[in-house]
Amino acid sequence: VCSDPIKLSRDMANVSVAGANETNFYTIEIAKKEKSINLVCRQTSDMKVKWTRAVPMPSGTLDHEFESLLKLDSAFYLFTSGFSKESEQFQVYCTKLNNEGERMGDPALVHYTLAEGRDDAPKFGYALSPDKSKILVFFDPPFERKNTEPVAFKMYGTDLELIMEKDLVLPYRPDILQVHNFLVDNDSNIFMLSGRNEKKSELPTGHAQGGKYVVFFYNYKENKLKEYDVNLKDKELVSAKFLLTKDQDIIVSGYYSDDFKLVANGTFFFLISANGGGVKTGAFMPFTLEFNAKFRKENESDVSQSLNDFYLDDIILNEDGSLLLVGEQYYVSEVTTLDPITGRMQTDKTYNWDNVMVTRIEGNGRQSWSVKIPKRQTSLHRFSESSYKCFLKNGELTFFFNDNKENQEKLIALPDGEATAWSGGNKGAVTMARVSKEGTYARSIVPDTKTMDVGLSSHYILGPKVLALAQDKTHTFCIIE
Secondary structure: OOOOEOOOOOEEEEEEEEEOOOOOEEEOOOOOOEEEEEEEEEEEOOOOOEEEEEOOOOOOOOOOOEEEEEEEHHHHHHHHEEEOOOOEEEEEEEEEEOOOEEEEEEEEEEEEEOOOOHHHOOEEEEEEEEOOEEEEEEEEEOOOEEEEEEEEEEEEEEEEEEEEEEEEOOOHHHHHHOOEEEEEEEOEEEEEEEEEOOOOOOOOOOOOOOOOOOEEEEOOOOOOEEEEOOOOOEEEEEEEEEEOOOOOOEEEEEEOOOOOOOOOOOEEOOOOHHOOOEEEEEEEEEHOOOOHHOOOOOOOOOOOOOOOOOOEEEEEOOOOOOOEEEEEEEEEEEEEEEEEOOOOEEEHHHHEHHHHHEEEEEOOOEEEEEEEEEOOOOOOOOOOOHHHHEEEEEEEEEEEEEEEOHHHHOOOOOOOOOOEOOOOOEEEEEEEEOOOOOOOOEEEOOOHOOOOOOOOOEEEEEOOOEEEEOOOOEEEEEOOO
């Protein structure tokens, strides 16, 4: 059921969700004209505004821009960034706010790096320890690191007191130097996963990933670095992610390829003991031909042993220790035409977000099931209305995505069939798909979205609910339960 839409001011250049609890959710609204941020607290039950706080950008010589807002139980942490021409530094500051959005102190410089300008600066990121007592801040450069370029990170407590900082030079070849993923455990140990940066690119060539994956464990108290070579000898890992378990073990999992062509032939699973211990489990398992047959197109006769264009979006840990891998088919297609009048060649790109697959892996690394969720979304532009959002509750995954209305009736008869494409317009609706613990799925259309002009142009998970923002069209919020 959708709530009544709440219209927002069009003076806001950007709106995003900063956090939520059982009764409230918090949005960040960035004003177009003023260099300020509005932090708004709304009641989840009726979306009424409880309070609004204007948070000015830090003053000074830097032209600050919003980076991120972290919500913990006791406070908000507002991250902003600016470029200093004098020192040629890209600098990130953090301002601590109380639960009512009021400043608790002056902005603190938490990290910086050399850069030629803001446009050339690396992406800022942070990782939170499971007990939420430590914040690790780092940069993810857009270009591959060189052998002499260190991996720089800093760790802070929730009072923004510096716990440690390190510039770590990794003496390895370039394909191992690309550290894009960081974790920090409750004991302040730091884990890094190296490999090619995995993201859905605008290039038609597909995956900009592959290479060698290594997990680095750094104990700053003893200044010791340990590495774990994650490989399957004659196979290539094409997508990998890692996470911490409740016992502070590390799980590394993803897709592998048999023929080094960046296609998915199956899944792999490594379990590494806490505090830099040994490898407890290492396993891989191919997808079955029966599952692969579900992705066979209508004009294809043979079943492929591999799945093309799948990106690993997330790995999710269940309470029982099993793992859910969530991936999506994404690719860019190009059509080149000749203008008969001018004689010029014109190339048009189409961005495609297709089927989703979910695989459950048990604690021994073996697959128990895989399920396909048919989906097809196309666009001439890369915009956020495509792809999906999902959340886990009681062992079940629930997905929300924009869809063609025709698919509800069509895919009831053929649940593993090919979806009819959605590309916006009045044929759209929001589909909800639920994947059970046993690996079955059911889909339905969220009823009110058949008639309301509220699609998922941006959407955020609020526990068992979804907050949909149709910012590009009607600039409205609504909550889908």
